[in-house]
Amino acid sequence: MSQFAGYVLPGSVFIAFGLKWSLDAAADPKLPGEDHLEDIRSSRGGRSQQYRKRKCCRLKNWPMEGIIKLTITAVGIAASVTAAYPNGELKFVGDILYATVYLFFAISGLVDVLVFYCPYTMPYGLDKFTLALAFAIEGLMFRLHLGHQAFMEQHVHVLLVYAIFSCAFASLVEIVLPWSRLVKFALSFFTLVHGSWYIQSGFILYSPTQGTPIAWTSSDDYNSALIWISLTFAWHCGGAFIIMLILMALSRKRNPPPPQHIEAFEPEPSSHSHTMTIPHCQLSSFMDLKV
Template sequence: MGNFIGHVLPGCFFFIFGLWWIIRCSFIYYRGAGVSRSGSIRLWLPLRCCRRSERALVRFSYEGLIIIVCTLVGIVGELTWGDWQLVARDGHGHHAHFVHLNNFEHATMFSLFFIVGLITVIESMVSSSLQFPVGIDKLALALAYAVEGLLFFYHLDGRPGMDVRLHELLIYAILGCVGAVLLEIAFPTSLLCIIARSFCSLLQGSWFFQIAHVLYGSSPWEETDENSGFVVLAFCWHILGISMGSLVLFLCVSCVVSKCCDHRAASRNGWTKKECKEEESPMLQLQDQQEESSTV
């Protein structure tokens, strides 16, 4: 939908999941949640809260279910807004021209992310003998981002200059998501790749909000050279704000985990805070092993 709601809804989708992923990254680093025995980091495993509920969360991907629901809402909304009609016909029933292309482009974008959610749910429920190839969920996510970027690239034909500038910057954020997910496939134990994917998803979501405000807000911006130039500066401010917000989130999670570790250490036969943290964080153990092997 080429209106305010049509940009805010996908913005909420990407921003919420980017925020969720960056919080997960913090807990993965400090507690090791989501790290498999091989050291690879799962895409779909939700944040564990307690050991009793963890068993249920591992068997079913609530994160994937939320992706399925959100994308279905987006698909149905886009097609309903476009009257479920792609081809307009003349009075004789012959093909005349295509209509509602924007709605079908957005529905196609949501459909690729629907497949991502479907894969993560199935992967979390099937037995070990029916598991998908390792990293198939990340490959599906990279494909979804790539198709999104392709659609937006050809979405710019015949649009005003500032509209083109806004969507070009959005494409840069999408390309960052594609590159980050592909790096995750190549380096499954790297937390930095997940942080990059989370950061670019947050940037993509916040920039959708900016596009909605500039083009369809209560006071749409005028088509001037000054406004077009300020758009690039605003994009850099989004990068700065997300960087600072991510840093604050990491610090907050560090404080929370540190307090929890102090509490557990006091009740575990005199364990120290360092021993408790190492026992809770396979990611930290894996990083120590990698550092030791590199020094040797």
């Protein structure tokens, strides 16, 4: 990427998706540890009773996440290919690299649309797998061309690669633990850091007004810049974590948690058995159980 806008626009998109996924994770009313695979399939297919009751929200009837991915990646692919062929000839191979990254995220958007309309014919977790594949290809493309960059640019992009591969790993883990709010939180957190550091990289490497790389005047300034870059990345992680905590806390106020008790044991009805309930997280109640 040779332009400041090439960092800001993708970063803004990733921030938007990170915030959206964090709100989805906070609004999920299901208890962790329960088997909700069929509920997740039906909700992604737009056919659950919960979505049919919300007729006021027409966006639930459309695969908006997949449509947004397809729209944004189509613009990105068109812009990258146009930049790679300025006069009808291939001159900038690096733009083809970015077009490839956009292509895999377009595949992820296409799978989101197919899973929405055909939830029972598609393998479960295919949408998360293709999302993890898109993140992995993005990280691989950035990693492979680090050797052709200056050391300062390498340091910025290495931190970006860490965030990208973390997103890919969290997407894969969500396939195994789809009901875990912690996994959803991790995916949203790393996506938010991914997007914010994308934008920060544009400010570090390129001037928004001149569009040229920043020149470091001395080795002391250079070493100080490396330290400040690492500190800035840490601050991005802390800021993203705090923002997500605030969003989830506000969302939980609007959606109160379920009752604080569960049915621990419910045998079949008989003359010698009784239903026993155990209060949630109250160890002292075990002393008062009567069978």
